Amino acid sequence: MTTVAAKPATKPANKPATMAQALGRALRDSMAEDPSVHVLGEDVGALGGVFRVTDGLAAEFGEDRCTDTPLAEAGILGTAVGMAMYGLRPVVEMQFDAFAYPAFEQLISHVARMRNRTRGAMPLPITVRVPYGGGIGGVEHHSDSSEAYYIATPGLHVVTPATVSDAYGLLRASIASDDPVVFLEPKRLYWSKADWNPEAPQTVEPIGRAVVRRPGRSATLITYGPSVPVCLEAAEAARAEGWDLEVVDLRSLVPFDDETVAASVRRTGRAVVVHESGGFGGPGGEIAARVTERCFHHLEAPVLRVAGFDIPYPPPMLEKHHLPGVDRILDAVARLQWEADS
């Protein structure tokens, strides 16, 4: 048998890329692949969005595919509904978390329930990109963590990436989804960099799978979006004290990956939910309840929450006191009746 020497595979070069670049690349690739994908929002054209995520799209695909709209969030999302009714796949950019609120009526009364009210006849494949969360020194209305509102609305998928690679994969999956997706972009991770290969980007398995970012044996930190790097840092810091923390990155709040989360907590017996948004009525309460229901007999301690305070988002100079940081996470871990020798 003659073997032909395989051409040495030129390993594609990884380059440092930011999350914002990966998101932009996901939009570009989706638009190139599917002519029905349209991007619309405020300043998404010539400016490329205030975070530059849509940079270059209008130049490459024209203003009909990447459209600067009038300044009206309800109008942006409302017209996107009509566009989706006619067979397009609109990707809507909301400029900042708190500026998506004018569009809530459209989101909740129409986007989330069009499939349901038409008994499946009219699904709406709309992706609503919402930059969210704090830590960037933004003034009022530029740092809200609004995920609790979205996850309380049946019919929406709610996803949030924490890594450059997931940002690409999850956004591709969201745009490809036949259901509306609220795509929460952690603002303070926009400029986080990772080695990433834009020529061979990773797509992601279907929306709804959590991932263990760091395996551990002593307790599970359940988190998502902007708090993932904080939890990983906390886990590193805890190691010095003999604590071996597992970090689960949910990636998707709806659907919720009960399986991965419960499997982790059953292994470790202890859990802390970490997120930026307020604790009261926040996702942590729901997650703690689900974990308790599924893992009660495996739990060595109550499921704890480390969340933002239940206050309107504070001014920039005070936000460091509000955001859950490494110390607050470690405090919670200590409260899990930790036995140093285990």
Add this chain to the structure above:
Amino acid sequence: MTVMEQRGAYRPTPPPAWQPRTDPAPLLPDAEPYRVLGTGAAEKVDPELLRLLYAELVRGRRYNTQATALTKQGRLAVYPSSTGQEACEIAAALALEERDWLFPSYRDTLAVVARGLDPASALTLLRGDWHTGYDPREHRIAPLSTPLATQLPHAVGLAHAARLKGDGVVALAMVGDGGTSEGDFHEALNFAAVWQAPVVFLVQNNGFAISVPLAKQTAAPSLAHKAVGYGMPGRLVDGNDAAAMHEVLSEAVARAREGGGPTLVEAVTYRMEAHTNADDATRYRQDTDVDAWRDHDPILLMERELTERGLLDDDMKRQVGDDAEAMAADLREHMNQEPVLDPMDLFTHVYAEQTSQLREQAAQLRAELEVASEEAEEEAR
């Protein structure tokens, strides 16, 4: 030397010349609602069109009275009657081609039926067995919208998408006078004008938003005047004159199709019945107000025109009446049948694929249903 001295004497530069973006004059509505019936303009209308409008008006009125009766019998959860407004409803449906889209609000069941949807399916929402009883894409009729004015941006988006595809499709969106105060009304009109989307907005000004009269809704000279501020033409029309409604809407649809952009049409009409069966209209209006409109009934106006011109004889009148009766009988029969509902449908259409959370909840309901049916069987034994 100061900067000022270097530059020479300070002379303010005049701002670049200001130009109005659009000449407002052609956009302004007429001073009086446009009329056709009983004027010279009626002679130019094709008699067949007048007869068709008449037949549809009669059918529409019968539909309204039948649906109202079904509410009293508990067959419908609610019915917002469009009695008195039939001319608007019929014209909205007939001004459109098959490829066009209709975006109705909750009061516009009649427009949906006149567009050709089966009369019973049109009542699905109001009967309460599901939200939308038809496939919107198949009929090119959006679901009846309950949140006011929220369907207007949808119409704009759809029309915009169709235009991008070069399909020559027009969207006609209906809203009440109260709905024009909502933010979505503003956003929709603004988007439509900026995008020059092929949309026609039809405001049925029937005098009231539940109990609130138009005077408390707006200080504008007319609702049609609002169009000018967006840069689109506003048309004021007699909403009880089916021929005028048909003409104005058809013109607006044609203009939109040819790339002329959106139009705002205000139909001046009157809501003859209460807001819905749950409303007590005597709390906010006098019977004498209602009576003043009786003489301006849309069917009466059309009948007078046709009779005076010898276009309507007793035979045709009887025929039209019989057809309407047959439709009503059919509707009664349909609505008196108990709907067949599958509770498991609750979980079927939330997402394309059920989440594990919904699968668990579906299993719970299935178990509950099994227990209930076993208990029922046992009781029967």
